Amino acid sequence: MTRTTARTSARAAVAALAAAALLPACTSAAEIEADQRAEAAAEAPAGDPADEAAEPLAVDTSPEQAGRVSTDAAPDAVALVPADVAEDGRLTVGVAGAGEPPLGFLADDNQTVVGSEVDLASLVAETLGLELEVVNVSWEQWPLALQSGDLEAVFSNVGVNAERLELFDFATYREGVMAFSAARGSDLEISEPADVAGLTVAVGSGTNQERILLDWDAQNVAAGLEPAQPEYFASSGDTLLALQSGRVDTFLGPNPTAVYQESVGDLEVVGTVNAGWPNTTYVAATTLKGTGLVDAVEAGLQHAFDDGSYARTLERWGLAGEAVDAPEVNPAVDS
Structure with a gap:
């Protein structure tokens, strides 16, 4: 597994990313964005509000992620961090990096995992006073990686369902759609x-x-x-x-x-x-059941909700429409 450390800074830098498999390797992000905007403008019928609103999402593809939203440590959340997690000062989080914006994808260096899920994990790590260590995992890997202790948490668009609740704890942060x-x-x-x-x-x-x-x-x-x-x-x-x-x-x-x-x-x-059809479900930070880490994660998320960094992060990645009012630990689901 490739390990990368996610770090925060304060200056916004944006570029657009199209599906890498369909683009020449030498094409710059600026050229891609310009071509996409021109194409969209040419295809959109005049006066169609829906097409006017469908503006390409600006995405920072750099490994440094200068535009990442930051927050500060929350003492009440820090106090909930289990001793074994606090001991090394790191929060090891699995994120599937084989996708594309906005969830989890590889940056321009082709090894650093970035995206909305990394940004939300970064907020939680900051509120808990921990350094974030991001591990690039495949979807199939994350359950065993949590159970083996290779990961302490997963932020990877994981939906809460009855079967997963038997093995894992969850702290919700988006609607599952x-x-x-x-x-x-x-x-x-x-x-x-x-x-x-x-x-x-x-x-x-x-x-x-x-x-x-x-x-x-x-x-x-x-x-x-x-x-x-x-x-x-x-x-x-x-x-x-x-x-x-x-x-x-x-x-x-x-x-x-x-x-x-x-x-x-x-x-x-x-x-x-x-995602929970025929019921309603949510996307959540995932930890191994019974470790107690989920309570710290929920408190960290709540701090990010309260100070506005959660909302700004979703807005950065075009996901404001999937926001929830507050995080919740292990929400009730129908089996």
Whole structure:
């Protein structure tokens, strides 16, 4: 696993990032942003408010992350840090860095993990008086890494569900929303299970969105509708290529990523669903159950909520619409 240390500073620097797999290596971030803005302006119908609002998300892709929002230590939160965590002065956090803005992705040095999840973890580490150590993990790795002690917490768009609550503790910080994305110009509209009947749907293995798709498909088949065809890809770049080439009809994935891709013109969002469908769930910081660290994390998040650094961080990454009113430890979920 690649280990990188996330650090804060005070000066904002922004650039735009498109899907790396589709761009020449020599293309600068400024050129990419200019091309995207020109493309979006050329395609948008005059007077269409929705298209006028879909401005590309400005993203800092530097490993230094000069624009990261900062906060200060909160004594009440510091007092809750378990002794074994406080001893080495570090908070070791797993973040999946194989994605793209705004959640977790690799910076320009191709090794430092940055994104909204890292920024939120950074706020918590600061409030707890700890140095943040970010570990780049795959989605499949994080549960075992927490159980083995290689990680102390995970900030990686993890949704709270009944099965995970048996092994892990959670402190919520965003609503869990998934989005169906399709190629530009698609006439798809997806709001209920019947809308995916007969479609080829890209989805991540072992995710809540895969569960939703399979549940919807089972419901459709029971009703005599044509089954959906799940497809799995190794990277977001591969998924994007499959959408644009027509190999798949839609992709069900995290809403933040879909909103970003829509903003830069690569695809469009054709529907959303809560990650806990048919119930409501939340995205949360994840710790091993029973360690007590989750109480410190919740207190740290609450400090960031109170001083405004939480809201500013979500705004920085275009995620203000997924904000929650307050963090909550182990929210009730339906099994």
